[in-house]
Structure formats: C-alpha cells, structure tokens
Amino acid sequence: MSKIEERNKRHKKAMQRKKEHIDEKIAQATIDKGVMVVLTGNGKGKSTSAFGMLARSVGHGMRCGVVQFIKGLWDCGEHMLFEENPLVEFYVMKTGFTWDTQDREKDIAAAVATWEKAAALLQDESVDLVILDELTYMLTYGYLDKPTVLSALENRPPNQHVVVTGRNASKELLELADTVSELSETKHAFHAGVKVQKGIDY
Amino acid sequence: MSKIEERNKRHKKAMQRKKEHIDEKIAQATIDKGVMVVLTGNGKGKSTSAFGMLARSVGHGMRCGVVQFIKGLWDCGEHMLFEENPLVEFYVMKTGFTWDTQDREKDIAAAVATWEKAAALLQDESVDLVILDELTYMLTYGYLDKPTVLSALENRPPNQHVVVTGRNASKELLELADTVSELSETKHAFHAGVKVQKGIDY
Numbered sequence: 001m002s003k004i005e006e007r008n009k010r011h012k013k014a015m016q017r018k019k020e021h022i023d024e025k026i027a028q029a030t031i032d033k034g035v036m037v038v039l040t041g042n043g044k045g046k047s048t049s050a051f052g053m054l055a056r057s058v059g060h061g062m063r064c065g066v067v068q069f070i071k072g073l074w075d076c077g078e079h080m081l082f083e084e085n086p087l088v089e090f091y092v093m094k095t096g097f098t099w100d101t102q103d104r105e106k107d108i109a110a111a112v113a114t115w116e117k118a119a120a121l122l123q124d125e126s127v128d129l130v131i132l133d134e135l136t137y138m139l140t141y142g143y144l145d146k147p148t149v150l151s152a153l154e155n156r157p158p159n160q161h162v163v164v165t166g167r168n169a170s171k172e173l174l175e176l177a178d179t180v181s182e183l184s185e186t187k188h189a190f191h192a193g194v195k196v197q198k199g200i201d202y
Numbered sequence: 203m204s205k206i207e208e209r210n211k212r213h214k215k216a217m218q219r220k221k222e223h224i225d226e227k228i229a230q231a232t233i234d235k236g237v238m239v240v241l242t243g244n245g246k247g248k249s250t251s252a253f254g255m256l257a258r259s260v261g262h263g264m265r266c267g268v269v270q271f272i273k274g275l276w277d278c279g280e281h282m283l284f285e286e287n288p289l290v291e292f293y294v295m296k297t298g299f300t301w302d303t304q305d306r307e308k309d310i311a312a313a314v315a316t317w318e319k320a321a322a323l324l325q326d327e328s329v330d331l332v333i334l335d336e337l338t339y340m341l342t343y344g345y346l347d348k349p350t351v352l353s354a355l356e357n358r359p360p361n362q363h364v365v366v367t368g369r370n371a372s373k374e375l376l377e378l379a380d381t382v383s384e385l386s387e388t389k390h391a392f393h394a395g396v397k398v399q400k401g402i403d404y
Contacts, residue, residue, distance in 0.1 A: 007306070008305075008306045015303075016301075016304055030397065031394070031395045031396045031397060032396075032397050033396060045251035045385070050254065051254035052247075052250035052251055052254035053401060056253065056280050056404065059279030059280055060279040060282065060400050060401055076258065077261030080261035081258070102221070105210060163402075179389055179391045179392075182245065182388050183383045184384045184386065187379060188380075192380065193232060193233045194235060199255060200255055200363050
C-alpha cells in the first residue's frame with residue numbers, strides 16, 4: 001500500500017470513530033425544550049451571536065422578540081434588517097448608554113420600563129425566541145430586581161428559547177442557563193486604532 | 203444630602219469618568235479599513251456571530267459573500283433567510299461533514315473547489331464582507347495549502363471585511379487578524395441531553 005493510500009485509510013478509520021461518537025451523542029440527546037443561552041465575557045461577538053440566532057430563527061419562520069438594554073441609540077444594521085419583519089418585535093431602551101445620560105434615577109426608570117416589555121415576551125407562548133441584549137448590566141448596576149428577572153426567565157413557556165448577553169453574567173444566570181459561552185478578547189482592532197466598522201461592529 | 207442623593211452623585215461622577223475614557227478611545231481610533239475577525243475556541247457562537255455580522259451588513263446594504271466549509275448539508279435558518287437576498291452570495295461545500303464522507307481524497311477535492319469561490323470573493327472589490335465559515339478545519343486537516351490561504355486573506359481589497367470561524371485557528375491566522383474572540387464552552391445544553399434546537403443551533 002502506498003503512503004497516500006495508508007494515510008487515506010487511517011483517515012477513514014478516524015472519521016468512522018468520530019462519526020460513531022457523534023451519532024451516539026446525538027442519539028442520547030432526546031430532550032426537546034426551550035433553551036436558555038447566556039453569552040458573556042469581554043470578547044467581541046456576544047450581541048452579534050444573539051443576532052445570528054435571530055437571523056436563523058426568522059429564517060425558520062419563528063416569532064421573535066428582541067429587547068435591547070443600553071445600546072438603544074445606535075443605528076444598528078440588524079435593527080434596519082429586521083425592523084419591518086412581521087416576525088420580529090423590537091424594543092429598545094430609550095436612554096441609550098448609561099455613561100451618556102449620567103443620571104442614575106432616569107436610567108433605573110428606563111430599565112424598569114424596558115424590563116416590562118421583556119417580562120411580557122417571557123409570558124407569551126406564541127413567541128419562540130426572546131433576546132435580552134445587554135441585560136446583565138441592568139443586574140450588575142442594580143437597576144433591576146434580580147429575583148424578579150430570574151423568576152421570569154425560569155417560568156417562561158417551556159418551549160421558548162431565550163438568549164441573554166452582556167459581560168459579568170451573575171452566578172445565578174449561569175446556573176439557570178442551559179448553554180453558556182464565554183467570549184474572551186484575544187485581540188481587538190479598536191485597540192489598534194481602528195474605528196468601529198459598519199457591519200462588523202454595529 | 204440623603205443617602206440616595208449621594209449615591210446618584212457618585213454614579214454621575216463615575217459615569218462622567220467612563221464617558222471621558224470612552225470618548226478618548228473613540229477619538230484615538232481613526233483608522234478606517236477592512237478588518238479581519240477570527241472567531242475560534244470550543245464554545246457555541248462562532249458561526250452564529252459571523253451570521254450576526256452578515257445580518258448587520260445586509261441591514262446596511264453591504265454586499266456579502268459567504269463560503270461554508272463542512273457544514274454544507276444542514277438546512278440552516280440563516281441560509282433560508284438570506285438565500286434570495288440579492289446582497290448575499292452563498293457557496294456551500296457539497297460533501298458536508300468530513301466524518302460523514304470518510305473519504306479524504308473526495309474531501310480535499312471539495313475543499314479545493316470551495317476555496318476557489320472564497321479566493322474569488324477575496325479578490326472582488328465590490329464585496330464588502332466575506333465570511334469563511336469553518337475554514338480553520340480545512341487548514342488543520344491539511345486540505346488546503348496554508349500559504350495560499352494566508353496570502354489571499356492578506357492581499358484582499360483594503361476595505362473588505364473578512365470573518366473566519368472554526369476551532370483551533372492557527373497562529374498565523376491569529377497574527378493576521380485584527381480582532382480575535384475566543385469562545386469557551388462553559389456549559390452546553392447538548393451535553394445535558396437536549397436535542398439541537400431550531401433557531402438556536404441551526
């Protein structure tokens with residue numbers, strides 16, 4: 001047998017083992033339920049990943065609700081893409097960045113009003129996916145009541161997916177989640193003096 | 203001054219400092235160029251995040267090209283959402299998962315043919331964003347020639363953004379990238395027996 005033939009044969013064997021392993025894992029995964037995904041850490045891609053799930057879900061014809069805490073005033077591409085889509089409801093916190101307003105009481109009022117929209121989505125069985133973008137900050141700043149938020153997440157309709165993004169997700173959020181990805185920033189163009197880029201950053 | 207007033211005042215001061223810091227960083231970021239983003243690591247959200255950038259870019263009216271290595275045979279929501287959008291060109295590697303084909307030579311031929319589509323996009327100045335989904339595996343398996351791939355990425359049009367996803371991105375890819383996020387898997391519903399979920403996983 002030639003060297004290449006040998007390599008191809010080894011490859012086939014390895015891939016057969018891999019396929020068996022994967023097929024077995026797929027066979028074991030039998031639970032069908034709404035999952036809670038938490039995307040946290042300092043790296044780029046948390047909200048972006050949530051919006052990727054939104055794009056997928058809309059592609060499948062699922063009903064989606066998006067509540068954006070903090071990032072409200074940006075002219076985001078995803079907002080422009082989905083704002084007229086009948087499958088997607090968007091709610092945006094009106095005060096924008098908390099370091100722009102610099103007014104704690106106004107921020108708390110805005111957070112509470114925005115949370116009401118989230119709470120309504122988390123009770124609506126016809127909504128398949130809820131994205132709570134940057135929710136974690138509302139909890140770390142103490143703008144929202146933690147038990148209220150956790151209870152709404154826990155008691156949502158059993159088949160509803162929910163995605164929570166933001167740095168420093170609390171222990172309780174991580175415990176409640178089915179899937180957690182932590183994004184770490186290895187390198188960021190911004191620190192090398194590159195401006196925020198349309199499509200990539202917003 | 204009451205306790206709450208004091209707290210609000212401290213908050214205002216902290217947020218002013220934060221705003222100054224952020225404004226300064228924004229003022230320093232003056233370079234305008236196409237960025238290369240690498241999303242790697244074992245965690246969930248690499249391709250999802252790339253598709254979030256696609257959604258944003260399409261929202262801004264940008265022209266996009268997507269080349270999917272490996273994941274080709276899935277009936278993905280993002281594919282369904284974008285396949286008829288005139289702003290997006292999709293190329294999908296036909297053989298699907300390499301552990302399904304189990305044929306190294308066929309996989310290499312498919313990888314090379316798929317790479318030709320990627321190479322064409324990376325030379326096309328009218329394309330604003332190129333997503334090379336799961337490209338890293340083609341390099342770790344040795345299916346594609348590394349110098350060819352690196353040179354095509356490096357010599358793309360200066361304003362073109364490119365996003366590369368996949369585990370185990372090589373040192374050279376990380377060096378070439380402007381932004382790198384590493385996603386680590388803290389928890390995954392699949393390991394708890396939950397089936398892959400429409401909208402969330404595909």
